[in-house]
Amino acid sequence: MQYRRLGRAGLRVSTLSLGSWVTYHNQVDVKSAAEMMAAAFDAGVNFFDNAEAYAGGHSEEIMGAALKQLGWPRLNYVVSSKYFWGLDRQGDAVNRKDTLNRKYLMQAVDGSLRRFGLEHIDLIYCHRPDPHTPVEETVRAMNDLIVQGKALYWGTSEWSAADIRAAWDVADRHGWHKPVVEQPQYHLFHRRRVEQEYARLYDDIGLGLTTWSPLASGLLTGKYRGGVPEGSRGAMETMAFLRDGLTDTAKNAAVAQLDPIAAELGGTLAQLALAWVASNPRVSSVITGASKVSQLQDNLGALALLEKLTPEVKARIDAITAPLAA
C-alpha cells in the first residue's frame, strides 16, 4: 500500500481507503463490515470514511461495532465522519438538517462519537456548504471541536474553491485550526472541480483531497453497458436519481473503449478507473466502496495498475473520456 499526506498536514492516509456509503446497514451487517475492514486493513488500508447521514446513523454504529471487535490500536487507523444533512431529513427540524450552524455541529459530533463508541474522530468534514450560516461560525465550531479533543483535523466536502479559501482565511486570521482537506467527487467523467477550480488551493493553502465515487456509481465498471442489471445499485429504489447517468449511451461507449486498455495493463475496468484517480498526485486517498470482500480485493488490485499508468497510457484514456467529462 502507498501512503500519502493529507495535503500539507502531517496525517498519512492509504492511497486507497474504504468508505461506507450506502453499503453499510442496507446491505452489510457488523460481521461483514468487520470482515471487509479486516481485509482492507491487512492490505494496508488505514483510512475508513463515514458520515452521520449514511444509513441514518447506522453506518457509524456498524463501523464502531466492527472497530471494537477488531481491536486495532487507535493510532493505527483513521476514521472520518461528515456533517450537514442531519440524521434524518424530516419536518421542521430547522437546526438539525442542511446546516452548519454551531448548535448542529456541536451536537452532531457528540452523536457521532456516541454511535462510533470512540473518544475522538480523526477527521471531520462539513459535508456540504451552508450559505445560511456565516463561514466564521462554522469554522469556529470546527476549531472548537478540535480544541475540545473531539476531532483532530477538519475539512470540507463539495465546497467551492471560494468557500474553502474563505474558511481557511478566517481560521488563519484568528489562529484557529484550518481546514486541511476537501472531499470532492472525482472520476474520469467528473474532473473540472479538482483539476481547475481548486488548482490554486493546493499550493496556496496546502489543500489535500480525499475523493468519492471513483467508479462514477458503477458506470466505470462497465456493468451498465447493457442497461441496468438486476440487483445492481442502479436498480435500487432509493438510487433512482442515479439511473439516467448510469445508462448514458456516450459514456458507456467510452467505457467500452477503455476495456482493451485495462486488459492490456492486466487489470479490470474498475481497477483502471481507480488507478487513474490515484495517479493524480493531489489526491491523498481514493475512497472506494465494496459490499463484499472479493469486490474490495478487486479494488485493491488497482495499486498494481497505478505503476503502469504512464503518460502515454493516460493520454489514450484522456482522448476517450475527457470530451465527456464535467
Add this chain to the structure above:
Amino acid sequence: MQYRRLGRAGLRVSTLSLGSWVTYHNQVDVKSAAEMMAAAFDAGVNFFDNAEAYAGGHSEEIMGAALKQLGWPRLNYVVSSKYFWGLDRQGDAVNRKDTLNRKYLMQAVDGSLRRFGLEHIDLIYCHRPDPHTPVEETVRAMNDLIVQGKALYWGTSEWSAADIRAAWDVADRHGWHKPVVEQPQYHLFHRRRVEQEYARLYDDIGLGLTTWSPLASGLLTGKYRGGVPEGSRGAMETMAFLRDGLTDTAKNAAVAQLDPIAAELGGTLAQLALAWVASNPRVSSVITGASKVSQLQDNLGALALLEKLTPEVKARIDAITAPLAA
C-alpha cells in the same frame, strides 16, 4: 410556522416563540407547562425563552422538568436564559444581583444548568447592562461560557446601541464569541429603540432580535379598555407597577380603533399586535406568553394575519398608534 435566522447567526428560531415570564410557577405547574410547550412545539415553535430571575429560579426548574417529560431530541429545540438580577434581590449580596461581573456570570449559568437539568443552554443573555463592570470583563465571561460548552450563542437584553457595539467590538478584536442577538421590548407603543437606535447595527454587526412584551402587558388585547378586570395580570399585587400604563386613556382609545382592522383581517386584537411585531423583518422571534393552551393557540393565529399585513394596512395601524409610541 416560519423560521428565521438569529440575525446573521446560523441558528434558526420560530417566528413566534414561547416565553415563561411570570406565568410559570406563579400561575402554572409542570404539567401545564409541558402541555403548553407540547402544543407550541406541535405548532412548530422551537424556541423557549427563560431567565434566572423569573419566579426566583422556579421558571427554569419547571421548564427543565417539562422538557425532561417531553423527551424531545436536544437538537429540535432552543432554550435561552438571562442573567443580571440574580435569583433573589435581597440584602448585601453585591456579587449576585444587578451585575454582569465574572463571578456572578460563571456561577449563575452553572445554577441555570442545574435547574434546567441541561448540559448546555443554547442562548444566554445579559439581561440588562451593568455600568459597573467593564464591558471587556462581561464579554470575556460570555465567551468563556461558550468555550466551556455551557452555552452556544450569547446576546444582550435592553442594552443601548452603543453598549452592544462596544461588546461586539471588544469580542471581534480578541477573536472571542460575539453577541448575536438583542432582546428589546417591542410593540405598537414602544418602537424607537428597535427602529431608530439599533438601525445601523443590523447591517454593521448582523444583530438579530428576539422581542418581548408584544402585547404591551395586555394593553393591546383591549382588555383594559374598561379598567382593570379582576383576575388579570394588571390586578395582581406584584404587577402594580404596570397598572398606570395599562389604563392609559389615549392608548386604550387607540386600541379600540384597531379593533375593526383586526376584525377585517379575520383576527383578534392580540393577533394583530403580534403579527405587526413579526412583520418587522429585523425581528427573528416574537416571544409570546400564555397561561393556558387556548391562549397560546390564539397567539399562534397571528401567523395567519402576518400575510395580510400589507403596506396599506400597516399604514392605517401606524396612523392610529405611532403618535402614542415611545
Add this chain to the structure above:
Amino acid sequence: MQYRRLGRAGLRVSTLSLGSWVTYHNQVDVKSAAEMMAAAFDAGVNFFDNAEAYAGGHSEEIMGAALKQLGWPRLNYVVSSKYFWGLDRQGDAVNRKDTLNRKYLMQAVDGSLRRFGLEHIDLIYCHRPDPHTPVEETVRAMNDLIVQGKALYWGTSEWSAADIRAAWDVADRHGWHKPVVEQPQYHLFHRRRVEQEYARLYDDIGLGLTTWSPLASGLLTGKYRGGVPEGSRGAMETMAFLRDGLTDTAKNAAVAQLDPIAAELGGTLAQLALAWVASNPRVSSVITGASKVSQLQDNLGALALLEKLTPEVKARIDAITAPLAA
C-alpha cells in the same frame, strides 16, 4: 458595610475584609474561625483573604472547614489565596518555593483547592515578584488557571509598579486575563508605594488595591507604647523580626499624639488607623486580622469613623505621621 469594586473589575468587596495571616492555626481553630467569619459576614464582610503559606497550609484548611460549616451560598463570599513561598521553605525544593514558574503555580493552586474544598478560588495572587521567571510565563499560568475555571480573577502582592505594568502589558497584548489588583502593605507609616509608585496605574490599567497590615503589626493600636506586652504578637518567638519596628520610639510617640484625635471622633486608635486606610478611594478593601470576635467587632467600628475623617482631620493626622512614613 460599604462595598467597592476591585479597581476597574466588576467584583465587589467589602471595604473591611478578614485576613487569616498568622491567626489561624496557631491561635485559632475551626470553631473559632467559623465564629469570627460568621460575625464578620453578619456585619457585611464578604471578602476573606488567605495564602498557601499561612500556617503551612492549615490556614486554608481551617477556612475551608469553616466555610463548609457555615454553608453560605458560593456567590455571597469572595475567597482569595496567594502563591510564591510554597507550603514549606526547606531544602532544595527549587520548584516549590520562592518561585512563580508554571510548574509551581499550576500545582500550588490545585493544592489550595483541595485544602479549601472549593471548586474555584475567586482571586489568586502572586504573593511576591519572582525575578527568575519570565513575567510572560507567570502571566500565562495565571491566565490558564482562570481559563480552566480554577480562579476568577488574579493579582499581585508587593510587586513594583514596573512589574505590574509589564504583567498587564503582556496579558493585554495576547488577550489573556489581566491582573486586576495589587495587595501592598499600606498604613500610616507605610505610604510611598500606594501613593506615589502606583499613582499612574490606577487610571492607566484600572488597578485595584487590597491592603495588608493596616495597624502596622499592632504598632498603631498603641499597645507597644510601653514596650512589648506579654502575649502580644511582638512577643512571639516567630515574630522577632517585627520587634524593632514595633518599639520604635518616634513612631510610638506619634501614636500617642493620635490618641486624642481618635477619642475626639469617638473611636479607638485602631479604628482611626483602619478608617484612615479606607479613606483612600484607591483602596478596595482593608484586610484586617483578628484572633477573637471582640477584636473583630472593634475593627468593624472603623466604618463609623470613616465618615468623620474630614480633610481637616486627615491634615492633622498627616502632620503627626507623614514625616515618619516610608
Add this chain to the structure above:
Amino acid sequence: MQYRRLGRAGLRVSTLSLGSWVTYHNQVDVKSAAEMMAAAFDAGVNFFDNAEAYAGGHSEEIMGAALKQLGWPRLNYVVSSKYFWGLDRQGDAVNRKDTLNRKYLMQAVDGSLRRFGLEHIDLIYCHRPDPHTPVEETVRAMNDLIVQGKALYWGTSEWSAADIRAAWDVADRHGWHKPVVEQPQYHLFHRRRVEQEYARLYDDIGLGLTTWSPLASGLLTGKYRGGVPEGSRGAMETMAFLRDGLTDTAKNAAVAQLDPIAAELGGTLAQLALAWVASNPRVSSVITGASKVSQLQDNLGALALLEKLTPEVKARIDAITAPLAA
C-alpha cells in the same frame, strides 16, 4: 547540587540529572530503578529524563512504578518524555512512527501518562524533527497538550537551529506555548551544534539545553582504550552501531591524555567529562545514565570537579580533544 533554570523558563533542574536510556528494562527492574532514583534524589537530582521509545514503553512504566513507590511530592521532581519514533517501529503504522503529526502526538502523550501513572508530564520533547509535518501543526499540538494540562513545558531534541527558530516563531506569532529547551548530544567529541549552530538562540529566544551522551557512549570513561570489554554496552548486540566510534584510535589516545588531568583534579575520566559539559553555562542539565548506584555516585562526583575546571585547565583539555571533535 546546583540548580539551573531551563534557559529563560522559570523551571529549575539539577545540573546533573538521571536519564533512563537503555538501562531501564533491559538491565534494570523497578526495585533497582527506585534505588537509583532515591540515591540521585537524595543527592539533589530533581530531573528524570525518559522517552516513549526507550525499551518500547517499559522505561516509562518502570519509572512510573518507581515514582509511585518513592512517593515524593509531585512538586519536588521533574519528569520528561520524548516523542517521535513511536512505541514500536514495525510495518505500515504510518501515523505512529517517525512523525510529529497531531494524531500521533495527542495519542502518544496519553499513552505516556498511562504508563507513568502521572496526571501530567513536566516536560515533553519532540524527539527528532519531522520534515513531513508542518512545523505549525507540531507546535500547535505541543501547545494544546500544555493547555489541556497534560504537560507544563515543551522542547525539541536534535533539531536544527533553523527548525527551533521556526517553531518558536510560529508559537510566538500565535501566542502559543513556545519551546523552551533543546536536548542535543554534547560531549568533548561532539560540540559544533551546541557551540556554533545554536549560538544565537540562547539570547534570541532564551533556549535552554539538557544534553545527552556526556560520556560519548562510554568512550570518555576510557574503558574502550583496550578494545571492547566483555559485558560493556559496546559489546551488546543491539549496540553494534556504536562500536566503530567507541574503538576509534585517535579518540582513545586523546582519552588517555586526559587521564593525568583527571587525576590531577582528584577525579576520574568520567567525572572530568561530565564536569566539562556542565561547565558550559548554556547547559541547564547534563543527563547521565547509570545501571547501578555506585556508578551514579561516581557520576555525581563530577560536581566537585566542576569548581576546579579553571580556564587554564579547560584550555589544556581543549588542546587535546578539540581537533577530534565534531
